[in-house]
Amino acid sequence: MGSGSEQMLNELYDKMKIREVVTNYCRGVDRMDRDLLMSVYHPDAIDDHGFFVGNREDFWDWVNRYHTNAQISHQHIITNHSCELDGDTAHAETYWMMAGMDAKDMTLTLGGGRYIDRMEKREGEWRIAARKCVAEWGGEPAPSKVPLEFMAMLRESGTVARDRSDSSYERPLAVKPERVGINLDILPPEYRPE
Template sequence: MTTEPSFEQKVQELWDREQIRQCLVRYCRGVDRFDRDLILSAFHPDCLDEHGKFVGTPEEFVDWALGQHGAAHLSHQHCLLNQTVELDGDTAHAETYFMFVCMNRKGKPLTLGGGRYVDRLEKREGAWRIAARVTLRDWSMMDEIPDMDDLTSFTSTRAILPQEVKDFMNAGRGPVRGPEDPSYDRPLKVDPARREGYLAMMRQTEKA
């Protein structure tokens, strides 16, 4: 027999879900406003974020992301769409669809694309923050049909990516139409080997 959750339990679940949503909103607003502290407030310090051609800590991610956006774009928006959240005590797994729009400094005036933030969040000292993230790109406005097995296909800089970066990206995980998709991982983890591979790739490209 299934026990009906109490009123207090229902309220707590709604509050947890809202705090998780607000965590993702803080992240997007922080990136769009170049607000370093606001971005970092969405992550636990020991988080690893696998974000396309980047894998690293929140501090490193802020430097990388703001550097990329500042160099390539005049302005941009990260918009949140569908979100599913599975709660298990002080741990949650969330899949949040996003769409981003960028006004470019060079080339085509506008870049439009979308994907998903796949997150494991943890509530520590009463605060929900991201403990692990895999960012997946699902689509982009393109002039030709992409190779879905090539994870560099959806990047706005794909034409100028060094081969080392392309190889690194394609050794990672991409979107899958099925239970092999990272959104099904329980618990979601970022392989530390991907972090080491990222550092090695960066050393290699710096020497080139």
């Protein structure tokens, strides 16, 4: 393989590892997994979330307390991602959306913005060195029209938890044989296959 191809593969690998850092950040916050969240930041990193600015330990304390008290569940979703490599430094921009169920009145709130990151590769590992979380929009959508019974069936497929009991940590992942099949009796006619 020529040196140009090797360089391209190294750049693709680095960009993939950088994207993985952002993905692990979201998973760490949503599953309230302190170890995973700590792993995405260098020890001297600073995170600026607008109303919070500080190091990774203080960020964990704040974000964990905030999501525990403000929402009963939440998800951070990342979409568009761009990354400029400059040796062992990278500048990344990742669009995010956050959805949360309010702990007080069960309303769904949505927000969106971008993570602006300076990543650094130290000892062969990419992590966040500096982050700005820029919020751009937010609001409340209309109530869901999905029947409660249907939502209950969707929740039976796995454990949703804000810790390591969540199904995403299950190894090996398995589906119980008794769950195989479609329970059409509970579905309203408009949700049934023809």
